[in-house]
Amino acid sequence: MRLSPFDKANGGVVLALLALFAAVSPAQAQRVKDLGGFQGIRTNQLTGYGVVVGLPGTGDDNLEYTVQSMRGVASRFGFQLPPGASPSLKNAAVVMITAELPPFAKPGQKLDITVSSMGKAKSLRGGTLILTPLQGADGQIYAMAQGNLAVGGLGADGADGSKIVVNTPSSGRIPEGATVERVVDTGFDRAPMLTFNLARADFTTAQRVQEAINSRFGGARARAIDGVSIAVQAPAGADVRAELMSEIENLTVEAAEAAAKVIVNARTGTVVINSAVRVSPAAVTHGKLTVRIDEAQNVSQPLPFSKGETVMEQHSAVNVEEEKHPMFLMQPGPKLADVVKAVNAIGASPADLVAILEALKEAGALKAELIIL
Structure with missing residues (x-):
């Protein structure tokens, strides 16, 4: 028992x-x-500001805040850069680190982190993130991050200014690159x-x-x-x-049946209709005007010994064609399949479908919320 x-x-x-x-x-x-x-x-978002070093000449170069960040890193180890010194730091880049702290995470557990360039670094491939604290929204430090980056993208520059970029070389990940240091109190x-x-x-x-x-x-x-x-x-x-x-x-x-919705992406022509959609009887006619303009250039050749000049003549032919469709009676549709069948029966393209659905909604025949993205 x-x-x-x-x-x-x-x-x-x-x-x-x-x-x-x-x-x-x-x-x-x-x-x-x-x-x-x-x-x-719930999960909690962590962020941090750090420096990636060891880049093969693809870093931030002499950006002011990169130099300031390197001064801070050097001072942590007891080194001081000479006043006014502005070193060229092509092998370093300032980055933003983000991570998700799962609920009930305990000290010592590992987190995956994402590292993204904040400056002019062309690529973070081959770089190493220096020990960086990760803070929560309350400003408290919950994890420490450090490690070698795994970058999926790459980039290359030519001497003539041409370049090629594959994926995103200015962003990478460090699997298990952060260690949890503080527990979030869920209460x-x-x-x-x-x-x-x-x-x-x-x-x-x-x-x-x-x-x-x-x-x-x-x-x-x-x-x-x-x-x-x-x-x-x-x-x-x-x-x-x-x-x-x-x-x-x-x-x-x-679970309760979802509210009836028709979602249309007007840019891609994607239409999603859930199973709760119903239609009332409605008569639908669908047609479109096609304007066709044909341009042609003809050569006008003068008669021999007429002292005329050869000229180009422009000829335009404008025709308007209308596709005619008979009026279609949309029957009451108790099922999703009936709705789809009725819409397909009038031969509507994805672009025309938006206008048809809007008209059905205004006429009160479409028993659903129409959402156009």
Whole structure:
């Protein structure tokens, strides 16, 4: 017999007689963990400003802030550059370092980092990042970065000014190039309630997640606050809460049907229609005007001994053609396939499809939100 985290926290023994909410799962049943995540448990962005050295003449050269950065690096090791000195630093470049700190990362764990040039460096290939602190949004240092860069791009310059660039040589990565030094306090083991947030706001889905949790653990332990958040009473103890969160994430619910949407990218002609789209009866006619202009140049040759001159004559022929299509009756479409079939039947190109969908929406025949990117 397996006890729930609530039973373990209270030290009681109860029979597990509660059926899971998704015992009879429909085809669209999803795990709760695929619908969102717990509040406060998130990745954090880290950034840092550093110097890459060891470049084969592809660095920043004599940029002022590169020189200032190198002065700072030298001073950390007890060296002082002469006042007014402006060394040519073709083998160094100032860079911005970015990384993502995952939730619950512990000191000593490794992070992948991205290193990008901030100056005139042509390439970071072959460079080494000097030890650099990585800070969070609160200004605290959470990791230290250092290592050899892996750069996928390359560039080459010719003596005549020609050059070739493949991919992006001014940016690279260092796998496991940073070491975590500080833990982010999530506070999940102290708050009286755990809050699960849906990735997409939907009151129906929030209500179903609430019902799934209450059905699994009994009572009214979960409560949907709004269309995004579901608050859950949490037992004391980090270990018990971790087990509770695991069980909640693995519950299955039937997510609410998405709102009817038609998304059109007018630049590429891409059209996406979800399964909730419906159409009402509508008559659609589709035609287009084609203007054709033919230009021709003719040579006018004078008669012999006429003292005339040979001249070029321009001739233009302008024709207007209209493609005629009969009016098409769009039947009510209860399914996505019916909508697609009806649109294809009138022979619309991707460019024309935007205008047709807009007209159907204005006429009230398209029962969906039309989004044009």
